[in-house]
Amino acid sequence: MPLKLAVLISGGGSTMINLQRNIQAGSLDASIPLVVASRPCTGVEKAESAGLTAVTLSPKSFASTDEYSQKLFSAVRDVEADLVILAGFLSKIIIPEDFANRVMNIHPSLLPAFCGKGMYGHRVHEAVITRGCKISGCTVHFCDNEYDHGPIILQQTVRVDATDNADSLAERVQSAECEAYPKAIQLYAENRLLVKEGRVHIVNES
Structure with missing residues (x-):
């Protein structure tokens, strides 16, 4: 089903x-x-x-x-x-x-960086640029009852260009999100996500 x-x-x-x-x-x-x-x-x-x-x-x-x-x-x-x-x-x-381990979220940074209460959307991208990061990305994770916490399932990186602003970086990160989130959910659908001691192991990962 x-x-x-x-x-x-x-x-x-x-x-x-x-x-x-x-x-x-x-x-x-x-x-x-x-x-x-x-x-x-x-x-x-x-x-x-x-x-x-x-x-x-x-x-x-x-x-x-x-x-x-x-x-x-x-x-x-x-x-x-x-x-x-x-x-x-x-x-x-x-x-x-x-x-527990049945709620997923995607965050527009590479956790645990640039997260927590109030850190969402363009606020994240602005902070990444201000810090001078060379890469950013997105993180799919299982949720617990802390902000942007819980076992990490997948992460996908994107470059941060010197000419980026929050809008251009957000567009690149969103493209990564469009790939990473369905992939993580499909892994769950295939019963390939094993949570052990706070870490997610992908079963039969190639």
């Missing part, structure tokens, strides 16, 4: 659409029975245009992060999702025990 993904978004939904395209192309053995947005955003419209079920669940409607997380994961369980995909999702959630 295809892997069931619950995709969480907060913005334009480009990562979600990239995953759906990979599914339609046959390179990702999965389906997306649920998209959850943390706020009204264009990603919801894109999801619905792609024929996906999308709901908006705002943390502002709940008394605490814990209550919000319980409601969100209840919706995820209702569709029997195998894996939760954070796709530009900017709201804090508490991952329950039954979803």
Whole structure:
């Protein structure tokens, strides 16, 4: 059976659409029975245009992060999702025990560099350029209940040119993300990711 993904978004939904395209192309053995947005955003419209079920669940409607997380994961369980995909999702959630190593995120840097609370999007790329890094990239990792933490699955590098600004570097990193995220999810679908002592081992890696 295809892997069931619950995709969480907060913005334009480009990562979600990239995953759906990979599914339609046959390179990702999965389906997306649920998209959850943390706020009204264009990603919801894109999801619905792609024929996906999308709901908006705002943390502002709940008394605490814990209550919000319980409601969100209840919706995820209702569709029997195998894996939760954070796709530009900017709201804090508490991952329950039954979803340990079942929530993935992609971060636009080579973790553990340039991460933590408030480090997302162009803020990351600006920090990379300011620091004078010669390479950057993206990291796919399993999530725990710390920001940008949890076992690393895949990393992909990109060059940083002397003439780069945040926009040009973001474009290059996003291209890497479009390759790395579906690849990591497919490895999960093939049961080839083994987490041992906080490290991810890829089974039968060539």
